[in-house]
Amino acid sequence: MxxxxxxxxxxxxxxxxxxxxxxxxxxxxxxxxxxxxxxxxxxxxxxxxxxxxxxxxxxxxxxxxxxxxxxxxxxxxxxxxxxxxxxxxxxxxxxxxxxxxxxxxxxxxxxxxxxxxxxGSNSLGVWGYVQAIDEIATQSQQFGGITDIAMACGSGGTTAGLALGSYLSPLKARVHAYGVCDTPDYFYDYIDGLLEGLGVAPGGPLLGGADARSLLRAVQARGAGYAISTEEELRTAQAVSAATGVVLDPVYSGKAVHALLREINESPDEWRGRTVLFVHTGGLLGMYDKLDQLDPLLQAHGPPVRRMQVKLP
CATH class of the missing domain: 3.40.50.1100 (Rossmann fold)
Structure with a gap:
């Protein structure tokens, strides 16, 4: 951990x-x-x-x-x-x-x-997720491949690496970055800078004239603000955890999954037939900073805590 x-x-x-x-x-x-x-x-x-x-x-x-x-x-x-x-x-x-x-x-x-x-989001750090695309491409073959990659975007490095790696590899998955702090325009510009630092000039020949706006789709998912959780976001995180066992942190993946599911529900035709890989970026320890909000939520929507009636010998 x-x-x-x-x-x-x-x-x-x-x-x-x-x-x-x-x-x-x-x-x-x-x-x-x-x-x-x-x-x-x-x-x-x-x-x-x-x-x-x-x-x-x-x-x-x-x-x-x-x-x-x-x-x-x-x-x-x-x-x-x-x-x-x-x-x-x-x-x-x-x-x-x-x-x-x-x-x-x-x-x-x-x-x-x-x-x-x-x-850790500079051009050197981006290589971590360019390299990760190899693992994703190999593992996704086991279930017929993927069409989309989605993740929370906070500092931009993970998104930049996945978008660049996907574009340069046979995977060619559509990348969706759900921004939890800054605006989509900020992330497009910042990721262009990271790419330039890698020697992959946005709009240059290696990218076939593409830039960040072509390589990925940035979505505003900040909600009430960075690290500020709404009841709806926490309810989504709780529901996903109860249904799958996957615990979503409230600051990053929780906000991103909430926004992704909202988009799918609002525009189902745009997502129908697609296989989406959501990249969980961790952050479980951040849950402990949200106990005041999570306690009443779990009391209302979670299973009851019961006193077991023990049969004594």
Whole structure:
């Protein structure tokens, strides 16, 4: 569990570069319940590197101990140093500048830090999901192939790799990215930048003139906001879990599946006859941050908890 989620495929490439470069610590950033930050902290410790995490939280909580809920417990058990900032500071300064500030601080202390962007989503990290297409293409043959790939999109790297890999492979699956934070236009532009960093210029000959808008379909699935769950989204996650045993996290896959099912219900003809692979991006530990919302939902819609009548000898 400590290394679960979609970030692991990106970290395979990013951590290899950190080790090859002789770095002694890694820096990354994310929200207070960042799955990426948790996976990065654990991966770093596996490799003997010290993890430093920039985590954004509310102004009311930034000067207090963040506690041990969800991902925070694993991060702190792994000995990560947490650098707390407010959401407002994050918005004004931006993650690249914040990561650079911490990098400079650690360098001044004699360290050699390796910087990993939010979500591990740079051009190097994208290779993790270009490579994943080989596995998807091979495994999908067992049940007649797939026509579509859908996933939650938060930082863009997973989507970029799957879209590029699908386009360049015989798979040619249609890719649907359900954005849980920024706008579709933001993701199209950001993914074009990731592709350019890979040497695959959007609109260039390798892509046959295609760009991100041609390789994938970005859908707004943010709902009430990033990491803010509506009752309808949580109800969908609960219903899917009860029907299949697949638990959807509330921040990413839960929102994406909710939006996907809504689209299928609203436009069934567009999806009829298609075989959709949904890529679950992990995030189970984030459920623990939603207990106040989940408790009344499960009380109302889940099976009852019963006192078993035990027959004593």
């Amino acid at each position: 400590q290394m679960s989620g979609n970030k692991v495929r990106k970290l395979e490439f990013l951590m290899a570069e950190a080790v090859a470069g002789g770095h002694d610590c890694v820096i990354t950033a994310g929200g207070i319940q960042s799955n990426h930050a948790r996976a990065t902290a654990v991966a770093a410790r596996y490799l003997g590197l010290e993890p430093h995490l920039i985590l954004r939280t509310s102004r009311q909580a930034v000067d207090s101990d963040p506690g041990l809920v969800g991902n925070l417990l694993v991060e702190r058990m792994a000995g990560a140093t947490l650098h707390m900032i407010t959401k407002e500071e994050y918005g004004k300064v931006g993650s690249p500048a914040l990561l650079e500030q911490l990098r400079q601080q650690l360098v001044s202390e004699g360290r050699k830090p390796y910087v990993i962007p939010v979500g």
